[in-house]
Amino acid sequence: MNTSSVIVAFVVVVSGLIWVGTQSNNADWTGNRNQCVGECYEEWKAAHGGGIAEVEGAKQMALAAASPAALGEKYYGQCIACHGNRGQGGIGPMLAGQASDDIVAKLTAYRAGEERGAQSAMMYPVAKPMTDADIENLAAFVSGL
Numbered sequence: 001m002n003t004s005s006v007i008v009a010f011v012v013v014v015s016g017l018i019w020v021g022t023q024s025n026n027a028d029w030t031g032n033r034n035q036c037v038g039e040c041y042e043e044w045k046a047a048h049g050g051g052i053a054e055v056e057g058a059k060q061m062a063l064a065a066a067s068p069a070a071l072g073e074k075y076y077g078q079c080i081a082c083h084g085n086r087g088q089g090g091i092g093p094m095l096a097g098q099a100s101d102d103i104v105a106k107l108t109a110y111r112a113g114e115e116r117g118a119q120s121a122m123m124y125p126v127a128k129p130m131t132d133a134d135i136e137n138l139a140a141f142v143s144g145l
């Protein structure tokens, strides 16, 4: 077999594969399957009660309208490992039964880097990123445990 017959054989095989590939394409697939425009988007809007912007806006409104305790509960997900899912304590002290004001004062102190107990260092990185609103929300949730 000389070089040119190898090349011819190669071209024939590759062309054949390309041909088979084009023949086995799904005719309904006219491009990017993830694209949802026109009729597809109208259907999506009908199913979701509005366009993407409206749906996102509604989500933001719902979040803003959520009670402090509900927002606190969400944030509390980060605390469960050390304080227990019901605030019963574990690695960290028991939080259940504490008054909202106490929780606010304690978290504010940790955020400021103040030493409270022997293990305060464990709470510094936890409290550091908290906003005042986060602390209020957490206190609202924790005081209800």
Ligand code: HEC
Pocket: 075, 076, 078, 079, 080, 081, 082, 083, 091, 092, 093, 094, 095, 103, 106, 107, 115, 116, 117, 118, 119, 120, 121, 122, 123, 126, 138
């Ligand atoms: C890595 C474990 C850990 C995580 C996570 C953690 N804590 Fe703590 N927490 C502790 C420890 C340990 C203490 C005791 C610190 C000390 O000695 O001052 C503490 C203390 C506290 C106290 C003071 C309790 C008291 O009665 O003195 C509060 C309030 C508190 N944590 C709230 C939270 C909240 C809210 C979160 C979640 C956002 C959280 N903690 C996440 C370990 C943790």
